[in-house]
Amino acid sequence: MSATSVLSYALLAAGVAMVLFASVGLLAMDDIYGRLHYLAPSSLGAVLVAAAIWVREGPSTIAMQATLLAAFLLVASPALVHGTARAVRISEHGDWRPRRGEPVETEGR
Amino acid sequence: MTGWQIAAAVLTAAVVPCGWVCLRRSFASGLVAVQLAATAAGLALLTLAEAEGREPFANLALVLVVLSFAGALVFLRFLERQR
16 A cells, blocks of 8 residues: 555545544533534544545546635634524523623633 | 455445434534535545546545535525524
8 A cells, every 4th residue: 555545545434533523522512612613623624534535546537626625614613603503602691792781701801 | 355445345335423423413514524425425536537547537525525615605605594
């Protein structure tokens, strides 16, 4: 087995492990805000799988499609997580902004 | 069975916990599970296309991920209106 093949399989295994970890984490968490955190590892898994395809195939159609998929997930996933958290907050309280007297964490102050 | 086919099988299995959350938990949790399931299913299709050497099939993965993003945005609107 060549070094390229070993690297490709290692990247693939890491990517699949990330998605599996995200899936099990989703099941293990108690509330929606905890579950939202597990969307990030799945995007990282997509990047690793795309990297595995690049290492195996080199510049090719499927490698470009994998890159496009990973890039789309990297951009879309954080936006979707933010949108979901905002929608949940609106659903729970009627507004996404902090309520009067609600403690808010601020950075550096 | 090659490593890529095994990877596709494991990624398909990763959809099962998402389905469980969709069925048993709240609407909001189900929405997060659908987003994760779309990513897992898209990657499963991609690895399957690579495993079988059918490059055009990778388009399915790309289309699935993009359309599921649009679908999730629509569900978010429903979630906002749910009180």
